[in-house]
Amino acid sequence: MAKDFDELEDSNRSANASIHEVSDPARRLWLRAGAGAAGLGWLSTLGLASCASGGGAGSAGPSLGFEGLPPSTADAVRVPLGYVAQVLAPWGEPLGIAGAAMPAWKPDASNSAAEQALQMGMHHDGLDFFALAEGGAGSNRGLLAINHEYTDDGLLHPGGQTPWTPEKVRKAQAAHGIAVIEVERQAGGWQMVRPSKYARRITGNTPFAIGGPAAGHAMMQTAADPAGRTVLGTLGNCASSKTPWGTYLSGEENWANYFTAADTPTAHERRWGIRKATWYRWPEHDERFDTVRHPNEPNRFGWVVEVDPMDPTSTPVKRSALGRAAHEGAWVAVTKSGRAVVYSGEDAAFEYIYKFVSRDAIRPARTGVSAAKANADLLDHGTLYVARFDRDGRGRWLPLVHGSGPLTAANGFADQGEVLIKARQASDLLGATKMDRPEWLAIDERSGWVYCTLTNNSRRGQAGFPGVDAANPRAANVMGHIIRWKEDGDFDGPGMAWNHLLLAGDPANTDEANRGNIRGDAFGSPDTIAFDPRGLLWVGTDVSSRTINKGPYERLGNNSLLACNPVSGEVRRFLTGPVGCEITGATWTPDGRTMFVNIQHPGESPGDRSDPTQPSRFSRWPDNAPGSRPRSATLAIWRQDGGVVGG
Ligand code: FEO
Ligand code: CA
Ligand code: CA
Numbered sequence: 001m002a003k004d005f006d007e008l009e010d011s012n013r014s015a016n017a018s019i020h021e022v023s024d025p026a027r028r029l030w031l032r033a034g035a036g037a038a039g040l041g042w043l044s045t046l047g048l049a050s051c052a053s054g055g056g057a058g059s060a061g062p063s064l065g066f067e068g069l070p071p072s073t074a075d076a077v078r079v080p081l082g083y084v085a086q087v088l089a090p091w092g093e094p095l096g097i098a099g100a101a102m103p104a105w106k107p108d109a110s111n112s113a114a115e116q117a118l119q120m121g122m123h124h125d126g127l128d129f130f131a132l133a134e135g136g137a138g139s140n141r142g143l144l145a146i147n148h149e150y151t152d153d154g155l156l157h158p159g160g161q162t163p164w165t166p167e168k169v170r171k172a173q174a175a176h177g178i179a180v181i182e183v184e185r186q187a188g189g190w191q192m193v194r195p196s197k198y199a200r201r202i203t204g205n206t207p208f209a210i211g212g213p214a215a216g217h218a219m220m221q222t223a224a225d226p227a228g229r230t231v232l233g234t235l236g237n238c239a240s241s242k243t244p245w246g247t248y249l250s251g252e253e254n255w256a257n258y259f260t261a262a263d264t265p266t267a268h269e270r271r272w273g274i275r276k277a278t279w280y281r282w283p284e285h286d287e288r289f290d291t292v293r294h295p296n297e298p299n300r301f302g303w304v305v306e307v308d309p310m311d312p313t314s315t316p317v318k319r320s321a322l323g324r325a326a327h328e329g330a331w332v333a334v335t336k337s338g339r340a341v342v343y344s345g346e347d348a349a350f351e352y353i354y355k356f357v358s359r360d361a362i363r364p365a366r367t368g369v370s371a372a373k374a375n376a377d378l379l380d381h382g383t384l385y386v387a388r389f390d391r392d393g394r395g396r397w398l399p400l401v402h403g404s405g406p407l408t409a410a411n412g413f414a415d416q417g418e419v420l421i422k423a424r425q426a427s428d429l430l431g432a433t434k435m436d437r438p439e440w441l442a443i444d445e446r447s448g449w450v451y452c453t454l455t456n457n458s459r460r461g462q463a464g465f466p467g468v469d470a471a472n473p474r475a476a477n478v479m480g481h482i483i484r485w486k487e488d489g490d491f492d493g494p495g496m497a498w499n500h501l502l503l504a505g506d507p508a509n510t511d512e513a514n515r516g517n518i519r520g521d522a523f524g525s526p527d528t529i530a531f532d533p534r535g536l537l538w539v540g541t542d543v544s545s546r547t548i549n550k551g552p553y554e555r556l557g558n559n560s561l562l563a564c565n566p567v568s569g570e571v572r573r574f575l576t577g578p579v580g581c582e583i584t585g586a587t588w589t590p591d592g593r594t595m596f597v598n599i600q601h602p603g604e605s606p607g608d609r610s611d612p613t614q615p616s617r618f619s620r621w622p623d624n625a626p627g628s629r630p631r632s633a634t635l636a637i638w639r640q641d642g643g644v645v646g647g
Helices: 041-046 135-139 166-174 267-271 416-421 423-430
Strands: 083-090 124-131 141-148 177-186 189-192 200-202 207-211 230-232 237-242 248-252 304-307 317-319 327-334 339-346 349-351 353-361 382-389 394-399 438-443 449-454 481-487 495-503 526-531 537-541 560-564 570-576 582-588 594-600 633-639
Touching: 083 177, 083 189, 124 248, 124 594, 124 633, 135 141, 141 237, 141 248, 141 582, 189 633, 237 582, 267 423, 304 327, 327 438, 339 438, 339 449, 382 423, 416 423, 449 526, 481 526, 526 582, 537 582, 560 582
Parallel strands: 124 237, 124 582, 207 317, 237 327, 438 526
Antiparallel strands: 083 633, 124 141, 141 177, 177 189, 177 200, 207 230, 237 248, 248 304, 248 327, 304 317, 327 339, 339 353, 353 382, 382 394, 394 495, 438 449, 449 481, 481 495, 526 537, 537 560, 560 570, 582 594, 594 633
16 A cells, blocks of 8 residues: 555664675576476466576566556556556456345445445455466456455545444445455456356455464454454455465555554554554444454454465465564465475565465375365464575575574563564564565566565654665665565575665656666556566556655656566566556466556545545546546456567
């Protein structure tokens, strides 16, 4: 999300410089035929063989075969000549859940909470495509899992928050979470398949299981759940990914803003940004979000959640072994031995980047048991690490293991569950590197490089905040940058070599700090990144509505989606969004001929909720009717000549 909800904490700690051996940089493809990938049928649909040169050493990388767009301030989605962008699934569209009603979208936002729970939620973010067939047919029909990150209560209800009622809280909770929809390519474009036996809504009240060392922990127990093993809902679902075993991972990011604390929050609450002030006003009608009454409820949010989109009856799981954070999302690489390495970060200023290494190898599907079911507890056992980026271009993964180093009872960590629930505090003690808001990560399956967007951090180097370091080299970093690293040996290695893919900025800026070093079309505040099937790196931007088209951003237009050749570093602008939006999520059919991407919060009111009396004050996208409320939406994008998107 664009709103600056990331909470800031002081740090007295400085990263320790250290010297590490330089290891062999030669890498292999991370996905290859072998024991680790056996039985993971969908891997074969990635089309790796067709782009073996993409991003590999010595190659020129994947081509940028489209004419780049100029910046735009229009209230419209623009794509290059020869492309079509179709609005497929906007907020309020009924999902078509088998056996349930299909309540139509009401343009005056008068749908009830019960109706909203059967419709697309608000503010689409991460999304992934899951093919429903092998081979070519798999690119014509599949599932989209889509995050609904947060709500703008000025748009969600007639009258906004006036008056504020229990029904409106329930509707807001129903507009959060995750949607699974079935989509099909037809002659005129993509359509939602309705009804669908796969369609499903997970909301702010759907039961989740807790997996891993924090399950049942004393800090996870509440009056409603004395066992500490079942949580209602997922919140702040930001980025997403598809695992090699066919499940969907989604990060709980800005969950702290749903809670209210006492006038003086506890130290634990302060470290996680929980304050008396609450943006969403849920505690007024749902005491679960009042930490005075229910002090452990916040500990049950901030996890990476896993969903099996193929089984709408499955219980989604919060994976505590991956650590608690303001998780943007989580992304999986596979080691030579077939183990899962899950990278994640937390989008908050001066917070951290993590990786988890599974204890066990990924298990293949077997007769009657899908890969998702065969790996139902894979992410519950393993080791979590936090990243330290050193000055010499080397980096170290520091284990978050109870009893190791300072992570002892004497320092406030009674057991591994507490280390994971207090992963920020544990990372502070280990001297991990405080980053400029880590957003999405992307793993280049061809080269082994792992990329992470650091969207911006205007407080870097300012009075009372940490100064610049090698990995976060700009003070008052309002443009952001993209860091990348290559692990020593395999993905589970303890060390890595890192550098910057680019520092974002506009070369037309007169101040050196905001020029950046982009080769090609300028941008700032990178957020979404994802590799397409050819190995092109796509970057979605999220410039805050307070700063967009002003100052160093005055020539860059609305938020946009750009493609980057990761070998040459060349960047080209592919899509420009409507007024006030950010571009979120990017996923492709296996053949790369359709890209799905989200337009989030079109018409965002700078720094505030929308005015319910003027819902279309800043944008009418996508409906474009007089007074129509702007709606987040999933787009399907394809080439009119049927070619590969971006090629
Ligand atoms: Fe939800 Fe970090 O953007
Ligand atoms: Ca962002
Ligand atoms: Ca984001």
